[in-house]
Amino acid sequence: MSTTVFGLLSLTVLAVAVYCLHAFRNYWARKDLDRVYVVPFDGNIFNVGRSVVAKRATKLPPQETIVCIPGYLEDMRYFTDLYKDSDVELILVNCADYHSPFPMSKAIAPSWGQENPYKPSTIQYDAYVVAEAVANIASTPKVTLHGHSRGGAVMLDAGKQRPELMREVKLLLEAPVLPQGKMKGNTEKQFKRVGAYSLPLLYAYFRHLPVKILVKTPLMHPLTDLKKELFPGFFCAPKRYSVAIKNVYDLIDWQKINTFDLYDNFKSIDVLIGERDYVLCRRSMLASANSSSNVKITETQGTNHFIALDNPRAILEAIDLA
Numbered sequence: 599m600s601t602t603v604f605g606l607l608s609l610t611v612l613a614v615a616v617y618c619l620h621a622f623r624n625y626w627a628r629k630d631l632d633r634v635y636v637v638p639f640d641g642n643i644f645n646v647g648r649s650v651v652a653k654r655a656t657k658l659p660p661q662e663t664i665v666c667i668p669g670y671l672e673d674m675r676y677f678t679d680l681y682k683d684s685d686v687e688l689i690l691v692n693c694a695d696y697h698s699p700f701p702m703s704k705a706i707a708p709s710w711g712q713e714n715p716y717k718p719s720t721i722q723y724d725a726y727v728v729a730e731a732v733a734n735i736a737s738t739p740k741v742t743l744h745g746h747s748r749g750g751a752v753m754l755d756a757g758k759q760r761p762e763l764m765r766e767v768k769l770l771l772e773a774p775v776l777p778q779g780k781m782k783g784n785t786e787k788q789f790k791r792v793g794a795y796s797l798p799l800l801y802a803y804f805r806h807l808p809v810k811i812l813v814k815t816p817l818m819h820p821l822t823d824l825k826k827e828l829f830p831g832f833f834c835a836p837k838r839y840s841v842a843i844k845n846v847y848d849l850i851d852w853q854k855i856n857t858f859d860l861y862d863n864f865k866s867i868d869v870l871i872g873e874r875d876y877v878l879c880r881r882s883m884l885a886s887a888n889s890s891s892n893v894k895i896t897e898t899q900g901t902n903h904f905i906a907l908d909n910p911r912a913i914l915e916a917i918d919l920a
Contacts, residue, residue: 626798627840631697634834637675639700644735646711648718649727650698652690653735660687663736664917667691667728669747670845671832673699676746679824680906684919687738691728694718695841697834710734719844721748721852725755732756733763742768742917746906747877748845750774751852757863758856769867770917773875773903775849776886777856780879786850794846798839805833817876820900825907861890868894868916872901872908
């Protein structure tokens with residue numbers, strides 16, 4: 599076999615291999631993923647556009663409302679254990695095009711929030727749903743918004759969209775994505791190059807790993823029983839992995855585009871930051887939060903990116919529920 603023929607054959611084999619890998623990657627990016635985790639929920643479930651909103655039932659007329667949205671790859675279960683002993687009006691908002699962890703058989707399709715003017719898979723889309731939930735189903739005058747990670751940016755954007763609605767609202771931002779913030783290390787550069795492209799394959803792999811393997815990642819420590827329960831669900835939350843990819847690009851752009859004036863739209867803001875953070879850059883988080891006199895910063899101890907799972911008391915103390 600001549601060198602030229604061998605070279606052409608090698609290139610053909612390489613091209614076929616690359617095509618197959620690309621096709622396999624696109625299969626996992628576009629594949630409709632099954633809903634894996636469903637837990638009971640006592641309350642009302644609302645289908646709001648491409649989002650889900652859940653309002654927990656209360657035994658007595660509530661005196662306070664807490665509205666929560668989780669972070670990237672998380673679902674509403676992130677907050678249920680945290681607030682299980684608090685007799686507050688708890689409203690949970692799921693990220694758009696993420697699976698609901700609660701039964702949907704009796705879900706209500708309300709008129710409010712259906713005509714969302716923003717693109718799905720964006721912080722703005724989810725922020726619009728949060729604002730609509732505050733405007734339409736929060737029944738008390740005392741409202742606190744609690745956003746974790748990407749959910750922190752969602753809450754800030756809700757204030758940007760509806761400043762008149764949020765003027766008397768308190769904000770609790772837990773290990774949050776903030777204006778002019780950054781992801782940890784070179785994560786953003788990696789995503790902009792090949793990182794985001796590989797996510798569907800990476801998440802599909804993690805989706806099938808046993809918990810005993812997942813718990814060895816640095817992100818899981820300090821290890822708690824609740825983390826072991828929730829962490830495997832991170833790779834099953836989006837309905838398609840293409841949604842997760844869009845979330846990442848949008849998150850990076852949101853941080854760069856938005857400025858510190860977003861902090862002015864709320865009555866008060868508490869920012870809780872982990873002792874370590876393997877997802878977001880602590881230094882840029884602190885710099886952003888320190889830019890406004892309206893922000894109170896608490897640097898928690900013995901915590902990672904998931905403060906509510908590592909040290910739930912720190913969250914409850916910040917909103918006077920401890």
